[in-house]
Amino acid sequence: MSVEITKDEAAIYDRQIRLWGLDAQQRIGKADILIAGVRGLSDEVCKNLALAGVASITLLDHENVTEADLGAQFFLTEENIGQNKAEASAPSIRNLNPRVKVVVDQQNICEKSDEFFESFAVVCLIHSNYLVMNRVDKLRRKVNKPFYASDAFGWFGYIFCDLGEHAYIHEKKPDPKAEHKKPEKTPMTESYKSFEESLGRNWSDLRPKELKKISPVAFLTHHNNRSPTKDDSGALIVTKAKYLSAMGVEDTNLLNDCYIHDLSNLSDTEITTIAATVGGVLAQDILRTVSANELPICNWFYLDGKEGSGSVHKV
Known part of the structure; x- marks a missing residue:
């Protein structure tokens, strides 16, 4: 696609252009x-x-x-x-x-x-x-x-x-009471971690209150190659403890047994x-x-x- 947006494209993507601007739509179109x-x-x-x-x-x-x-x-x-x-x-x-x-x-x-x-x-x-x-x-x-x-x-x-x-570009909504109500646009930069670095995260340095704020799905996702065995409930609890301790987490209550069960039985569903x-x-x-x-x-x-x-x- 060309850099410029045609009249037909402007009509088709009118709602999006109004939402995030013409420059953004041009970047999407390329x-x-x-x-x-x-x-x-x-x-x-x-x-x-x-x-x-x-x-x-x-x-x-x-x-x-x-x-x-x-x-x-x-x-x-x-x-x-x-x-x-x-x-x-x-x-x-x-x-x-x-x-x-x-x-x-x-x-x-x-x-x-x-x-x-x-x-x-x-x-x-x-x-x-x-x-x-x-x-x-x-x-x-x-x-x-x-x-x-x-x-x-x-x-x-x-x-x-x-x-x-x-x-x-971070856009800050204008103050409704301000005389000029144009949004304030600020250029910003964010640094991201690699997939390998992120998976290598050890959770042992977090306090119990901080750990409880983490979604249980994080503990399933970051080590879902350690699929728990499809065994009786007793074996499942042991598996869960090993599963969490591999990430430096000792509190097994952070991951309900039903999460482990669903991961084991619905991992490809x-x-x-x-x-x-x-x-x-x-x-x-x-x-x-x-x-x-x-x-x-x-x-x-x-x-x-x-x-x-x-x-x-x-x-």
Whole structure:
């Protein structure tokens, strides 16, 4: 897309331009986004990004559609079973906004070269494993470009955001009593921690009162590769203690047994409402990042579907 917005585009994106300004919409209109991993969560993200008018969305996924995918992925139907996930989802995204270029890539992300991840304005990994997330985050930090990772599992979900050194505009609302009611815009910069640094956080230095303010989903997310055993309740409690102590947490009451149980049994299950909520927050934050308008998530967002709450923690 060109830097300038045409009259047709100005009419289509009129509400957004009024919301965050012409300059921000121009930056959004030039953004090439990589979404790696096609799930119900990515459907929600792609829908919102396409409607916002990004330049392009690249869908990267080597897997084929199964019957289990139909429950949470609203871009798919029974006719798509057996087809590549990215290829099957692309037509619906194109229909949402024909002005947005949708690119399909059916290669395995593990086979991609380092250079592949460097050019995109934003790279977002969905339902990926920690080794791949760590590798891609390091590559993105080398070129100082935004990296996101997100997942929805059972009643829980998370978003991780690493923007390196991120410059943005903070807008302060004017005083209603002031004579001149123009918002005050201030350039600001925020430094982000890497994925590896954040996962290496040891929680033992926090006081019990401080630990209780941390979402239980944080303890599930940061070490979800330590899946608890599907055993009787006694074994589950022992597992929970080991699970938390690995992060320097001795108070097992911080993580209810039901959280451990759900992680063990629903770790690969997408619930539509959870995926939609996390995906909505994620898409909004990606747009905030590329528009450089206000501070994005810094640096973890956790959704606790059991409590009906979402929280942001800087870890």
